[in-house]
Amino acid sequence: MEAITTTGTFFDGLSARPRPVTLRLTFQLEVSGEDVSRDWSLLDLRAANAAPPLMRINHAQGSESIEFSDAAFAEALKARCPDLNRTESGGGLTRLVLWSIAAGVSVLLTAVYGVPAASNLLAPLVPQAIEAQLGRSVDAQIVGLLDDPPLCNDPGGRAVLDRLTARLAESMALPTTPQVSVRQHKVANALALPGGRVILLSDILAKAKSGDELAGILAHEFGHIAARDPMRSVITAGGTSFLLSLVLGDLTGSTVLVTIGQAAISAGYSRDAERTADAYAVAAVKRAGGDAAALAAILERITDADDEKPDATSFLRSHPVTAERAARIRSLAGEKPAGPGILSEAEWQSLQGICPKPAKPEKTKPDDKDTKPPTEKL
Ligand SMILES: [Zn+2]
Numbered sequence: 001m002e003a004i005t006t007t008g009t010f011f012d013g014l015s016a017r018p019r020p021v022t023l024r025l026t027f028q029l030e031v032s033g034e035d036v037s038r039d040w041s042l043l044d045l046r047a048a049n050a051a052p053p054l055m056r057i058n059h060a061q062g063s064e065s066i067e068f069s070d071a072a073f074a075e076a077l078k079a080r081c082p083d084l085n086r087t088e089s090g091g092g093l094t095r096l097v098l099w100s101i102a103a104g105v106s107v108l109l110t111a112v113y114g115v116p117a118a119s120n121l122l123a124p125l126v127p128q129a130i131e132a133q134l135g136r137s138v139d140a141q142i143v144g145l146l147d148d149p150p151l152c153n154d155p156g157g158r159a160v161l162d163r164l165t166a167r168l169a170e171s172m173a174l175p176t177t178p179q180v181s182v183r184q185h186k187v188a189n190a191l192a193l194p195g196g197r198v199i200l201l202s203d204i205l206a207k208a209k210s211g212d213e214l215a216g217i218l219a220h221e222f223g224h225i226a227a228r229d230p231m232r233s234v235i236t237a238g239g240t241s242f243l244l245s246l247v248l249g250d251l252t253g254s255t256v257l258v259t260i261g262q263a264a265i266s267a268g269y270s271r272d273a274e275r276t277a278d279a280y281a282v283a284a285v286k287r288a289g290g291d292a293a294a295l296a297a298i299l300e301r302i303t304d305a306d307d308e309k310p311d312a313t314s315f316l317r318s319h320p321v322t323a324e325r326a327a328r329i330r331s332l333a334g335e336k337p338a339g340p341g342i343l344s345e346a347e348w349q350s351l352q353g354i355c356p357k358p359a360k361p362e363k364t365k366p367d368d369k370d371t372k373p374p375t376e377k378l
Helices: 071-080 091-113 115-125 128-145 155-170 203-207 211-226 229-248 255-266 271-287 294-307 313-318 322-333 345-352
Strands: 004-011 019-025 028-033 037-041 045-048 055-059 065-068 179-183 190-193 197-201
Touching: 004 028, 004 071, 019 065, 019 071, 055 071, 115 229, 128 190, 128 197, 128 229, 155 179, 155 211, 155 345, 190 211, 190 229, 197 203, 197 211, 203 211, 203 294, 203 345, 211 229, 211 271, 211 294, 211 345, 271 294, 271 322, 294 322
Parallel strands: 179 197
Antiparallel strands: 004 019, 004 065, 019 028, 028 037, 045 055, 055 065, 190 197
16 A cells, blocks of 8 residues: 655644644554654544644544645545544443443343334434434435336426425424435335435326325325334344444444345335324325325225236235225215315326336336336335
């Protein structure tokens, strides 16, 4: 590895005295001056706040730090120090204590209650920042597992979707602002992920016959977010090891994420969780002026369509009481309100056009070998 050298200033953290030093970057950072000689591991370097081009680096253990103003050296350091921008909550000792407590608590909870119950207790305690990071990772995992379906972002459709999202979310007590993405995929599905993320697969737009139906689906997913169901199911899928990695802040690249991505696609929520999300959806759609019973109609349509496919069992297995569920939605929804519904006809047309039209429209055959529908999870 090529050595890079620059000059800088060393502070011992005990006195304010700046000491001129030479900095030499190899597989380590060598700090040398008149009465200073340090060989710092690159894993122990942490960037501190400083106005560029000044760069301030703290050593993770102890109170020593250095400063320098050399853009090339800064770039080289960034490239070689994996944890340069890592933020530790309160230093090494706090971290260790947290780690021990979390390990003890999660093992105890898991032993006493089992993983699902432990996840019920722990899901609301996960900080939003960690949940947001986790949401990004799970989103990327799912997109990979679905063979990278293209993102649908027609500006007109996108604007309608954003307005609809804001209108529904307005009246719901959500822990975070939902972020809805649409991806072109032959399966009608919608997935709620940690951090308020929702992925709509485009076939659900094709199956929906009105803005109210799609609003019902969206509001149902927001209902899962309100109840923190995605976080709970991620904890359940990841198990205790996942809880530990959450506390350690080491999520990226974790093999646990693959399990979680798969679980997010294939595992359904409990019947109670679905009923609660349905009730949320009905209330939100009603408040927004839509026909809340439309959710029942689209759920029935998707189930019927799924029934004709060879691997229909997946949807039915995770939604064993669709008839009862639909009846319950209709009774909660009550009378169909007067008026045009939640979206105007023009808005609904725009929203349906959010995905680019395929160059050659072709009919999807039920026995298409390339189609591997993920389990429906609405
Ligand atoms: Zn659901």
